[in-house]
Amino acid sequence: MTTLSRRGFLKSAAAAGAVLAVGVHPNGAVAAGAEPAVMNPFLKLATNGRVTAIVKHAEIGQGAATGLTTLIAEELGVQMDQIDFEFAPSNPQLYNNLHLGTLQGTGGSTAIANSYVQYRTAGAAARDMLINAAASDWGVSAADLSIENGTIAGAGHVAPLGDYVVAASQLDAPAEPKLKDPSEFKLIGRSDLRRKDGAAKTNGSAKFAMDLHLDNQIFATVLRSPRMGGKLVDFDASGAEGIRGFIGAEALPAINSVAIYAENTWAAFQARNAIEVTWDDSEAETRSSDQIQSEMMALLDAKPTYDVTGDAGGATSKIDEATTVVEETFYFPLLAHAPMEPLNCIIEPGEDGGVILHDAAQGTTIVHNSLSQALGLPWEKIKINVTLAGGSFGRRTTSDSDYQVEAALAFAATDRTRPVKLVWSREDDITAGFYRPAVAHRVKVGLDAEGNVLGWDHRIAAQSLIKGTVFEDFVIKDGIDATSVEGVNDTHYMVPNLYVGLSDAPKTTTVLWWRSVGHTHTAYVMESMIDVVAKAAGRDPLEFRLELLEGGDKDQVRLARVLKLAAEKANWGQAAAGRSQGLAVHKSFGSYVAEVVEVSGTAENGIQVERVTCAVDCGLAVNPDVVKAQMEGGIGYGLGHAMRNEITLTDGVVDQSNFPDYEPLRIGDIAAIDVHIVPSAEAPSGVGEPGTPPSAPALANAIAANGPRVTALPMINNGVEFL
Amino acid sequence: MAYSLKINGATQEVEAEAGTPLLWVIRDELKMTGTKFGCGVASCGACTVHLNGEPVRSCQTFIEDVEDAEVSTIEAIAEDKVGAAVQQAWVELDVAQCGYCQSGQIMSAVGLLSENAKPTIEEINDYMQGNACRCATYQRIRAAVQRASEILEA
Incomplete structure (x- = not known):
């Protein structure tokens, strides 16, 4: 009679395509078993030792697939080349984004923040179950076993993970698997891991829809x-x-x-x-861009519909008392997103x-x-x-x-x-609406004789992103669309007597969030105005910002830290002959980013962006090279559009149609980008969007250091030539 | 009408009207999808293929004009020494983000390095100017072209 050893039994079961599937319910409960269809697995482990991460976030280039596989591989104890990924099916009960309530979706730069604990927990649970299965088979203590590089070892035994898939899948899931202390990380935080989708996107085999x-x-x-x-x-x-x-x-x-x-x-x-x-x-829209712009300017002249920060009286009276008053009006055009894949x-x-x-x-x-x-x-x-x-x-x-x-x-x-x-053709993409809204700001700031800010009056007229959409009930409070004012009313600068007023402008096309949402314009205005005020006060822009961030709260500390790091790495104040520098700092999507832009040339004869130095604090950087790539890309996206893009309407019809008249950033437009990541043990925060907001105002500040103050975009239509 | 197309070393018979862009013959008829549609007006370079070894925009190259030419695409570029080096450099430096434009970027980079083994930054910028990347991976594209040049030199 032949007796199958337990090991042999497991091996024969393997032939049936058995897997160990592990997921984490939105309420935190771990689920595991052999039937991936009945739970929400974040990972599947096959008997051949291959791990598959089930990625609940879209991979739009931001590196979510690499990030989520890294989180699982770290806790489970496998190398990055032992794990593959596939996208989760649509099932919001199982794969919702914890930052978006009951919705499954990707947005707001949340993929890693949302997945950091969930996907590590799934990996850790799988690790514990495999170790328990092996310990039981070998008659040893689970405490003596560990998993590294896809191998379970300890107490004189060694076996590949796949051998214990079937046994582990029959165990109860651990209630609270222990996650690694960050000091034990072998993959998270490493700069030399390559993207999981890199090779396929290099040999033509990657499949887009x-x-x-x-x-x-x-x-x-x-x-x-x-x-x-x-x-x-x-x-x-x-x-x-x-x-x-x-x-x-x-x-x-x-x-x-x-x-x-x-x-x-x-x-x-x-x-x-x-x-x-x-x-x-x-009943169609027949207005033209100049009319839209003048209507928005009229809204800035009128009393704002919404007092976002209480009434304007405090700011007005302080500005009336001021020794010096500075005022600027800004205008931002409609912008298309133009992703490369129509x-x-x-x-x-x-x-x-x-x-x-x-x-x-x-x-x-x-x-x-x-x-x-x-x-x-x-x-x-x-x-x-x-x-x-x-x-x-x-x-x-x-x-x-x-x-x-x-x-x-x-x-x-x-x-x-x-x-x-x-x-869709590219023409569909450029002409079919869903643009970054047109927005206008007017800001008036009063200073005393010593250059201290006394009051800040900030009025915004914006085409609301949210009103008239399914998100209206969740986002609009007291009529105020927070995405029109984010980055202004919640500024971390110590600005006394801040008034923010908002009026909704009529929508002449459909509008939509665009990389970094409201911060696309609010960071431009805030960071331009800080430079305008610093100049009026006779202060260095870096020192002036640091002083306004000295309140000691955590956001201010983190903003000041990236500011100092970017300034140090850029040799702030020591631009080469014929060059000028500008800086900007902004918090968005939980992350803190400072950028110094250095330019050569003049607005009249042509500017060249010579260098962008970026410092980012996004909490713990899971994949530091992906973080750098996102900063590089976010900077390029912000600068390219600020330099030369706008969507305009003539009698309601879009004037632009394809790349020749919606000219993308090109390879020679930015000579160099240098990204520095602040080491941090804080929870991971966003990287897809936060690189964009400071880029355009840092460029505007660099140009203004030695030329005009650009308050309407794109720059090429407002007095600035680029080489 | 029927055309005979020499592509990646093989001859393929295709049915198409004169005036059909090579891009759509490659993508929809031959179902080789590594070559991408980005703008249709030769303004983004996502559709770049080689015609007798020279990069061309396949969206503005017509089927009747390529009958006697050798077409090569991203799917076969690894067989070329320069192509293999460029792909290796692209992966080493993780150039791709969304990746949609990268087939075209790589086909252009191979064209550049085939005629200029050690391009300067200015030469890279000039040559690659017509290849748009909306993710703005340009910094890494420049570095990867230089890295490929090093690989080829070694």
Whole structure:
């Protein structure tokens, strides 16, 4: 008779594809077992020793997939090359973002902050269960065993992790697995780990939604009203009839659009160009940019609708008493996000009349709800397959899931037998709305004879991001859209008698958060004004800021620290001949970032950005090289748009259409970026967005040190040439 | 009509109308998706492929103009010594963020290093000017081109 040893039994069970799955419920409870389908696994361990991280955050380039795999690998005790990743299915009960309540989604630079404890806990629980299974098999104490590099060892025994997958999956999950002390970290904090998606994004094998070819899929493009609020009257597709691959066109009355279907992308684009549409513009937006701007300026002249910080009286009376008063008015244009991958997604027919969405869904739950409504399908009949995203910068999460709903309605207008892939062109991307809002600020600051700030009167007119969206109930308080004023009313500078007033400006297009949300303009204004005030007070911009941050609270300490570090690394005050420097510091998404921009040349003859020195305090840096990359990218994104981008309207129609007139930052525009990370044991905070806010004001301050004070963007249309 | 396309060393027969951009033949007909659509007007470089070893924008290169040429794409660039070095450097320095433009960046970088083994920073900036990266990975692209040059020199 043959007796299977326990080890042998485990090995034969392995053939059945057994796994150990471990997850952590939103309430903190650990769940584990052999059935990943019935829980929310954050990891799966197969009997061959391969670990799979189930990543609940979108990978839009910010490194979330690398971060979450690092957290699991650290606690479980495997190397980075032993772990792979896949994206979580749509299930907000299991994969919600703890920072976004019950929503599953990625935004607000929260991926690591939200996952830091959860994903480590899953890794630690798996580690404890594997050790317990091995200890029991070997008849030794679990305390004598440990896992490193994917191997369980101790008490004279050694075995690969995979050998104990089956046994571990039958144990109870530990209630509170012990997480490593940061002093024991072997992976977290290391700069030499490479991105998990780096190789695939270098050899062409990475699959974005744009790259999926489902069997029998057809391609769709959509024609929308060129003006916000334009209504579809009629269309004539006869011009497209001769185009090879053209299938047909259907009205999508619910969204006042026409869907065009073809056998390939090129035919769909060509057919669209050949279709004539009649729009009813009687209720459409017909204003032009200059009118929008003058309306916003008029709002600044009037009494603000909302007193964000109490009434204006205190600031006004102090400014009236002041020896010196400085005042500046700022204007920020609409901006497109223009992620590199034009928006697209696929709706595939699923089982029982359901659908499968293939999409780089970022606001997963919002998209799921939108599709359910648009298609009249119950939630459970919709599945979402999340793919890599070719950039986003905020664009992929809209309140009404604009492009996913377009695809769903385009699919619904067919016989629903073939997958429909909706593809946007770059022209769609630049012209279809969802812009960073236009915003105007006016700031008046009074100083005494010694240069001390007496009062600060700050008025903002902004197109509200949140009003009129599904987020209105959560975000709007007493009528105030916090995203219009964040970074001003909550400034960490010790500014006495601060008044912030807000008026909502009419929306002439759809608007949307754009990398760093309200901070895109508030940091520009605050950090420009601090320099204006420092100059009026005859003070050095660095010293003046440090003095206004001497209150001793934790935010001020951390802001001062990054400021000093950036200044030291940039040799603040010692710019080379022919160069000037500007600095800015700002807190956003829990992180503190200071930047010094050094430029050569003059506004008249052309400026060159020679160097950007950045210091960031984002708490504990899980992947320091990813943090650096995000600062580099955030700086480039901020500077490129401040230098030369705007969306303008003529009679309600967008003037720009593609990169030639929405010129991206190019390789020669910034000569060097130098990023320094403040060592920190604080909990990790955001990195995707916080690099952006200080960049443009630091550039403006560098230009103003030796030239004009730029108070309207983009700079190229307001008196500054770039080389 | 039918065209015969020499791509990555193989000959492929494709059906397409004259005037169809090579980009869409590669992506939709041959289903080789490493070459990306970014703008359609040769303004971003995401669609860069090599035509007889020279980088071109495939969105503005038409099927009827490439019948006698050798087309190579990101999928085969590792077979080229320069291509392998560039890819190695890209991974070493973790250039990619979202990664969508990087096939085009790499195809351009291979073009540069094939004609200039040791480019200066100015030469890199000039040559790579037409390849946009919305994640702004430019600093690492410059460093990776220089690193690839070192790898090739070794």
